[in-house]
Amino acid sequence: MNSLIVISILAIVVLYIGLFKAKNALLPVTIIGLIAALVLSIMEWNSGASPIYSGMMLFDNFAVAFSSLTIVSTILILLLSKNYFEKISENVAEYYTIILFALAGIIVMVSYHNMAMLFVGLEIMSVSLYILAGIKKRDFASNEAALKYFLMGAFSTGFLLFGIALIYGASHSFDLDVIKQYVIDRPTGIDPMFYVGIVLMIVGLSFKIGAAPFHFWTPDVYEGSPTLITAFMSTVVKTAGFAAFLRLFSVCFAPLAEDFWMPTLLVITILTLFVGNITALYQTNFKRMLAYSSISHAGYMLFAIVALGATSTNAVFIYAAAYSIASIIAFGILILVKEQTGGENFENFNGLGKKNPFLALMLTISMLSLAGIPLTAGFIGKFFMFSTALAQYHVWLIVFAIINAIIGVFYYFKVIVAMYFKEAERKELTSTSYYKLVLSISAIVTIILGVYPSLITDLF
Amino acid sequence: MNLLFLLFFPLVGSLACLLNNRAAKQIALVSSLITLASAIVLLCNFTPDASRQFVVDYPWISQFGIHFKAGIDGISMIMVLLTTGLIPLIILSSFNRNFNNSSALYALVLFMQFGLLIVFTALDGFLFYVGWEIALIPIYFICAIWGGADRIRVNMKFFIYTFAGSLFMLLGIIYLHLQTPGNTYDIDAFYSLNLDAASQAWLFWCFFIAFAIKMPIFPFHTWQPDTYTTAPTMGTMLLAGIMLKMGIYGVIRWLIPIVPIGFMEWKQLAIILSIIGIVYASIIAFKQKEIKRLVAYSSIAHVGLIAAGIFAWNAAGVQGAMIQMLNHGINVVGLFFAMDIIINRLNTQDSSLMGGIAKIAPKFAIALLIVILGTVALPLTNGFIGEFLLLNAVYQYQIWFAAIAGLTIIFGAVYMLRMYKHVMQGELNELTSSFKDIKGTEVLVMGIICALIIVIGVYPKPILNISAAAVDTLIAQVNNKLAF
Known part of the structure; x- marks a missing residue:
């Protein structure tokens, strides 16, 4: 809870710093504030077993873990932003502020205990993101991204809200515990309205996490937005979406899984895997490839919800952590390459291995992690997902997942092939020490989680 | 403790190679000879009965009952001797060649040795799978960076083939794990499972495809001639001399008895x-x-x-x-x-x-x-x-x-x-x-x-x-x- 307060105040403080033109203080203040929020969040570990504020919020270990993960990812992304926002826009302070507001919404999303708070958190986050996507005012693609995101987002929010209303209509409450009790008390004879509510909520949440067939906004929005914002959307926002999704379904709707929503979600999962992967395969633009691959990763993460069980939380957590860290490396290096060569295609990476062995190694680790090769965190994430799904006897789902993992290797290795096996005339890229720090930390964490995941998985 | 030294020394050697580009060959040779010596020490202390010796067992990922468990019996001993004996010869055979970026090449060779030794001594299904993949990544890079014409396409095919096979094996391993009482990956627990014929039939294919691609057995062999031909000679030696034995060893240890x-x-x-x-x-x-x-x-x-x-x-x-x-x-x-x-x-x-x-x-x-x-x-x-x-x-x-x-x-x-x-x-x-x-x-x-x-x-x-x-x-x- 304290971390939420700190982040909200921090956002306003940063806005004032911008007002007084103290540009150099922006980044340090934001980072220090976020670190304070992180520490406060971790200190709540094992201390918040019961809901607070009239049952509105619940800071249990689940909330603490996901808040901490999103805060860490945000810190890493902001560290990459040194000198990045200045090049796009005059109003740098607004970036930091809006990102911090989005983060505040995200903290609410991972710790809600009441449907109303879910909606409020989701909207705080979404509205901030609509602005961030369109923040390059004079850039056509950025404008398009913002408008598309806004229209589709507003639409999906409508679905979500309608779903919440119907569920309220059936169970007479927004409180998760009451809704859970409603389901448990009625082995038969649940109001049909309730089922419709669940379906509408699945639609709304699937949109937020970019699952097929509600994924159409993802590639354009990801491509059009400034790269760091894309990184934020595809890591932090996605993690939050999954945490919210998982919390809702594991607390409230778990007893209805077999009979009702599991088959629906199974279809969504398989569709998401294939759509994301097969489309990613045909991309020549690295950023677009990452966008489509993020759809397929959403598919893998949905396994945990389809096969709801004891290990689901762990599986989503480690998968989200692995995916976020690897994506931050990928987007970070993409920014450097684009600055130098002006393009985001695979050819722009040609010969990077020779000129920048460090950057190439980092990107290789990131790609191996995204592809799910052992000794990287990405493999552990996939392994947890596969185990979770198999524990519920979804053998066919795993067979589909394997086919998709193989397709994934094709396009992730395209970058590795370009960097190491293709020659090109290029100059050495220069990167700041912030960059090296973020990339090294991310790569080391990727390897450590890949070798010894018990460090974080034993927590739950 | 001896076995841990044998398993992890190649990894140390691999990192050492990265330190010095000019002396990488010599460092790699010395490292591989030390590994060979430690294998010979193990051989001298080895009693050729059916038991597993030098067993090391540490909890690794406790939630899924995964252990770092390795040991050597007669079958593993032969494979360990094969691996540790051939690697110095392979490194020595390259002494007359000069490679670009040779420190990376020798580091990859020793890293592969690390993976191979894990495969041949693993007594835990998860560890076996991890070793299996660790051995694959370096050889892909060796063949694709230092190989001949058309190496990108050929090695992609090689990688996809073997990776596809091994993922099905992973499916099989996780499935077996879920069947064991107490949910472990221990090989003895796998051995004592008595599954019905239908499950065994499809599990057989999960493992068989992985091993058949690695060996390779007809009709899973199509990656092999191209890969062998375009690979640098060191890569070909590693592939043909040691790596394909992973498949054969897998059949003996992980397919038929399970x-x-x-x-x-x-x-x-x-x-x-x-x-x-x-x-x-x-x-x-x-x-x-x-x-x-x-x-x-x-x-x-x-x-x-x-x-x-x-x-x-x-x-x-x-x-x-x-x-x-x-x-x-x-x-x-x-x-x-x-x-x-x-x-x-x-x-x-x-x-x-x-x-x-x-x-x-x-x-x-x-x-x-x-x-x-x-x-x-x-x-x-x-x-x-x-x-x-x-x-x-x-x-x-x-x-x-x-x-x-x-x-x-x-x-x-x-x-x-x-x-x-x-x-x-x-x-x-x-x-x-x-x-x-x-x-x-x-x-x-x-x-x-x-x-x-x-x-x-x-x-x-x-x-x-x-x-x-x-x-x-x-x-x-x-x-x-x-x-x-």
């Missing part, structure tokens, strides 16, 4: 595929003019025989496979090294352009002849005992299969000796007249290989003894499980 009923159901098909592989590869090898490709196809044929011997599943077959894996490793490294010497000096692969090399390079001619005789399994060379046992095993299963396999071995002798004739004998021509005889490290490597071929050929008993008890126990265990 799903014996599934295996019995598909046994005939597995043997038939192996024998088709022998015939098919031999015919193609016979037509090859490119010498490296010829050796690649001959390797498919030899591996086909090893696979057939194992799938026949009797003591002779498995024992034959054990010793033949070691010998095939030695011979194929010798052959690829010799091919590398020829190709490098003449700048061509085409055997029809060569001739008469024996006249001006007598040392090389003798060495190559010994290696080829070992490969075609002449008595008193190392190949003989293995192929004899393997054919015997196939004979016990089905006399006609043995006849086909046996004839093909004769066929094998024909194309290998014909290749020798084309390359080494006949008249010198413009291309070959400047061929220089082997010297320095080349003599050393060829000398060691020839010595091993003859010593093992004359007196194979100590090596057979290492694995005999373990093999007998394993077969008895499977028979018990089948009777149950």
